[in-house]
Amino acid sequence: MNLLxxxxxxxxxxxxxxxxxxxxxxxxxxxxxxxxxxxxxxRYFAKPRQFRPDPVPIDPAKIPxxxxxxxxxxxxxxxxxxxxxxxxxxxxxxxKVGIQFDWVTYHWLAGAVLTVSVVFHIFHxxxxxxxxxxxxxxxxxxxxxxxxxxxxxxxVPPPERFAKYPLENKLYHGAIIVAGLxxxxxxxxxxxxxxxxxxxxxxxxxxxxxxxxxxxLHGLAGVGLIALIMVHVYFGIRPxxxxxxxxxxxxxxxxxxxxxEHDPNRWVIKIPASSQTSTxxxxxx
Ligand code: HEM
Numbered sequence: 001m002n003l004l005x006x007x008x009x010x011x012x013x014x015x016x017x018x019x020x021x022x023x024x025x026x027x028x029x030x031x032x033x034x035x036x037x038x039x040x041x042x043r044y045f046a047k048p049r050q051f052r053p054d055p056v057p058i059d060p061a062k063i064p065x066x067x068x069x070x071x072x073x074x075x076x077x078x079x080x081x082x083x084x085x086x087x088x089x090x091x092x093x094x095x096k097v098g099i100q101f102d103w104v105t106y107h108w109l110a111g112a113v114l115t116v117s118v119v120f121h122i123f124h125x126x127x128x129x130x131x132x133x134x135x136x137x138x139x140x141x142x143x144x145x146x147x148x149x150x151x152x153x154x155x156v157p158p159p160e161r162f163a164k165y166p167l168e169n170k171l172y173h174g175a176i177i178v179a180g181l182x183x184x185x186x187x188x189x190x191x192x193x194x195x196x197x198x199x200x201x202x203x204x205x206x207x208x209x210x211x212x213x214x215x216x217l218h219g220l221a222g223v224g225l226i227a228l229i230m231v232h233v234y235f236g237i238r239p240x241x242x243x244x245x246x247x248x249x250x251x252x253x254x255x256x257x258x259x260x261e262h263d264p265n266r267w268v269i270k271i272p273a274s275s276q277t278s279t280x281x282x283x284x285x
Pocket of ligand 1 (some may be wrong): 017018019085088089092093104107108110111112114115183184187188190191192193194215216218219221222223225
């Protein structure tokens, strides 16, 4: 089975030109199988989660009733990125599975929106958000080991509750960085193969071999995103994850959910003095 499509360049050399479009179905089926396997595991086999009890009990009254999680700017970025990502997936792959339309202009326009929003996100996350909160730390790695050992029945202490993001979310974010930056960097170059408003068309910028590799990388990262986005949407609508999804809409999560899943020592909530009450008030972003 050939995973790439090949052609012969003017000098008689065989060069790759695209991925084999069959990979669209491979990615979609892989995503679907993951979703089905996970749903069956959670429904029939998973034991209730256990976390290490707090050495010093936490006073819930010190936590606001509405725990701020995502600022308005971070939420706006997320939804702009989601809209452009869906547009890119649909415009790229519908024509390949038989639904023909003039897709290229919509595709590079959505690509430009994604590129600008990701550049903005990198700047915003580096200077205005807690940059390290999305990268695995030592406790995540130790707890991942503990979770695996407990899964196979070994007597090790339970893991601690999560910091702002569980390890799974951090790993997912890493995968999105790899696939997202691959489509963005290759996509920006590929814009010089078609007519856009950004720069003059120049299909001779690279050799046929380099263009071929670029289209292949763009396609591979693109089909990877099919599976990644399917899994992301699945977790977003799972009942136990809905408080997290709601926080991406409204910006906050409830105190109960925060205390259940997150460790206030690992994810410290900064509450402006003016918005605190003895019962815990809504804190500002
Ligand atoms: C979810 C993200 C994306 C997916 C799934 C995706 C997928 C694809 C696919 C499958 C193709 C056809 C490639 C081929 O013929 O071998 C393509 C072409 C293209 N993409 Fe993307 N892409 C994405 C993001 C982007 C971004 C961010 C940009 C621009 C910054 C972009 C710009 C382009 C351009 C200019 C073409 C070339 C059209 C042509 O030569 O006819 N894409 N994309």
